[in-house]
Each structure stands twice: as structure tokens, then as C-alpha cells.
Amino acid sequence: xxxxxxxxxxxxxxxxxxxxxxxxxxxxxxxxxxxxxxxxxxxxxxxxxxxxxxxxxxxxxxxxxxxxxxxxxxxxxxxxxxxxxxxxxxxxxxxxxxxxxxxxxxxxxxx
Amino acid sequence: xxxxxxxxxxxxxxxxxxxxxxxxxxxxxxxxxxxxxxxxxxxxxxxxxxxxxxxxxxxxxxxxxxxxxxxxxxxxxxxxxxxxxxxxxxxxxxxxxxxxxxxxxxxxxxx
Numbered sequence: 001x002x003x004x005x006x007x008x009x010x011x012x013x014x015x016x017x018x019x020x021x022x023x024x025x026x027x028x029x030x031x032x033x034x035x036x037x038x039x040x041x042x043x044x045x046x047x048x049x050x051x052x053x054x055x056x057x058x059x060x061x062x063x064x065x066x067x068x069x070x071x072x073x074x075x076x077x078x079x080x081x082x083x084x085x086x087x088x089x090x091x092x093x094x095x096x097x098x099x100x101x102x103x104x105x106x107x108x109x110x111x
Numbered sequence: 112x113x114x115x116x117x118x119x120x121x122x123x124x125x126x127x128x129x130x131x132x133x134x135x136x137x138x139x140x141x142x143x144x145x146x147x148x149x150x151x152x153x154x155x156x157x158x159x160x161x162x163x164x165x166x167x168x169x170x171x172x173x174x175x176x177x178x179x180x181x182x183x184x185x186x187x188x189x190x191x192x193x194x195x196x197x198x199x200x201x202x203x204x205x206x207x208x209x210x211x212x213x214x215x216x217x218x219x220x221x222x
Contacts, residue, residue, distance in 0.1 A: 033210075041214065042212050042213060042214035043212040098142075099143070100201070102155050102156070104152075105152075105153070
């Protein structure tokens with residue numbers, strides 16, 4: 001898992017509640033990413049970070065915010081969860097050679 | 112039109128068969144080409160990595176890139192039941208840290 005830990009691994013939450021997912025890396029890589037994976041859509045980029053406090057939006061960023069206060073931690077927050085945000089969320093780091101390494105995902109269900 | 116197109120399958124083959132998985136793309140700026148394998152309820156893991164055109168072989172796996180046709184392939188020889196997984200292609204341009212994924216092909220190898 002290339003030194004990437006995602007927490008929690010599973011979460012069930014109610015519509016309208018805030019949710020924060022955490023990604024922790026031990027590799028000291030500069031670039032970190034949050035993706036969601038849904039059937040028929042594949043992996044879609046939500047947000048990414050290119051350094052501490054440096055973040056940018058991906059293709060499906062609406063309803064999500066991120067923060068990176070330390071190199072090793074990248075947080076994804078759903079400000080007010082909706083059923084359309086039920087998905088599997090993957091954190092990834094860019095490990096050089098233009099490749100990505102992924103964590104094992106967080107399975108989020110919004111009821 | 113998506114930047115990367117991948118036949119979702121599912122693909123089912125007998126053990127020992129040769130498997131061919133393919134992706135097409137539209138962006139001529141892509142220079143880095145990757146194949147990921149994803150087991151159920153796990154994160155994608157990097158399987159093969161190729162820069163620019165040509166072939167790369169690693170054991171039973173061969174990755175091919177044809178930039179003139181904007182077409183990449185992954186061949187699996189002597190397929191095994193343990194190869195049953197979803198295979199994702201991914202691509203990246205020469206600059207920046209952006210990655211573009213296919214939707215994945217589900218493969219089942221029957222003993």
C-alpha cells in the first residue's frame with residue numbers, strides 16, 4: 001500500500017451531516033490526491049495537493065473541500081453529505097516516474 | 112468524448128488463456144502509460160508502466176503502446192485464477208501531475 005493509510009475504512013452517515021476522511025502517508029511525497037470510484041465512471045479526481053496548504057480542484061470537486069496542514073496528511077471533507085456522495089474514496093500519492101500509488105479506500109454510505 | 116476509453120467487459124476466460132486488454136485515448140500529449148490491477152475491495156496497484164511508445168515485458172505481462180494509433184494494450188499470458196481482477200489503464204502527459212483513467216475492465220479467469 002506504499003505507506004498510505006486511509007481512515008476510516010468504512011463509514012455510514014446521514015444526509016446533511018459533515019464527514020471528514022483522512023489520508024496519511026509515510027513517504028514524504030509532495031503530491032497527494034483524492035479520487036472517488038463509482039460503477040460506470042471509474043476513478044474521478046476530486047481534489048489534489050502539490051504541497052502544504054497548496055491544493056487545487058479536480059473534475060468533481062463540488063460539495064468537497066480539502067486541507068493539507070502537514071506533508072503527511074491530506075483531509076477530505078464533505079461539508080453536508082448527500083446520497084450522491086455515496087462512493088468509494090481513494091487517496092493516492094505521486095511516487096515519481098509519473099505514477100500513482102493508492103490507499104485501500106474508504107467506503108462511504110450516505111443514507 | 113472521454114479522454115480515455117476502455118471496454119468495461121466483463122471478460123471471462125479459461126485458465127491458461129492469453130488475455131488482451133485495451134484502451135484508446137484522444138490526447139496526443141500523453142507520454143506515460145500505466146496499467147493498474149484492482150482486486151475487490153482493494154485499492155488499485157501499479158502493474159506495468161511504460162514511457163512513450165514500445166513494448167515492456169514483466170513475467171507473464173506485456174504492455175504495448177502505439178502512439179500513432181493512440182492505443183495501448185496489456186497482454187496476460189498463461190492466465191491464472193489469481194489474475195481475476197479489474198484492470199485499469201491510466202495515462203499522464205509529460206508535464207504536471209495529472210492522470211487520466213479508463214473505467215476498468217473486469218476479468219475473470221476460470222479454473
